[in-house]
Amino acid sequence: MKLHWSGEEEDARAARQAAAERAELATHTSGEPLTIGNEFSEIRVSRVETRNGSRLLIESPKSGQWVALCPLELEAITWQNTTTFSAMIGKPFGPLLPEDDQ
Template identity: 50%
Template structure:
């Protein structure tokens, strides 16, 4: 199966730029990567020093930032989860669509710290 899409060339250029940026980040790696995993997968998380401070680089190619380690890790987990869900929908023959503005407006604003704190406690509990 071959995939193609509108903007494919632009995405390819962006991917090449991102790869160059990743290589530059990896040059700033400090220490050994932290390995997190379970029986299904393993992710390596490395600390990078940049001109704007420390960043986390997750071994499967995602660079995540945050105001601290918990926020950066939660952002990486969110991106990975959303990507997996999207892939499952497409594999099942579904079509991805944006939520209508009306539905977005109806979502409650629980505040970032409530969501981040709750999610971080959940992830820490999962690790045991």
């Protein structure tokens, strides 16, 4: 007997799409990736070239999570305070704010 859940096919489709997008980004890596970590986490950072300019590809090898950020999104990180980061860490693997379903 195989267990199924509501939304299983949508989850699988989204995972396949994200994996394909990440693989495409990785083919455009510029230079060597940088890996940093401590006792809590490890991340790999790569510069990737896209048709809209350079992005920073940030990956968590342990969780498989990743994000590609443009220069403005990276700058926005510098505008945050420690409360923002604490809130992000306190709610792992999900967005800090809900997405609009429009």
